[in-house]
Amino acid sequence: MYEVRVEGGFSAAHQVRTPDGQLEPLHGHDWKVEAVFRGRNLDASGMLVDFISVQEGLQEVSSQFHHTHLNDHPLLAGQDSTAERVAVVFFEQLRLRLGEGAPLAAIYVREAPGCVAGYSLGAESE
Secondary structure, eight states: OEEEEEEEEEEEEEOOBOTTSOBOOOEEEEEEEEEEEEESOOOTTSOSSOHHHHHHHHHHHHHHHTTEEGGGOGGGTTSOOOHHHHHHHHHHHHHHHHOTTSOEEEEEEEEETTEEEEEETTGGGO
């Protein structure tokens, strides 16, 4: 099994709702995003995915979030802007850009050093 990982990032603010229903204070992060691709077969060029195509796709998605307040972002409308929800939105948006044939397996989002959330195929059955 081959695996390719491509990283990107963006800066954005958010507020997560605490268990008592209050919003935590507005704060920002330099978010890091890692896209993970897995597959058994390489293309005619010997690649699982093209780094440049993935970087461009990740940049397109990231640019939609850069310097925004995530709570107000249309792709997170009606949801708390947790790292887990950001990860699934990135997964869906990157998959749209790269197509169903791209072997995108997971997205990991680092909100802060040591704080990583991810979304992967098959996670919805958990």
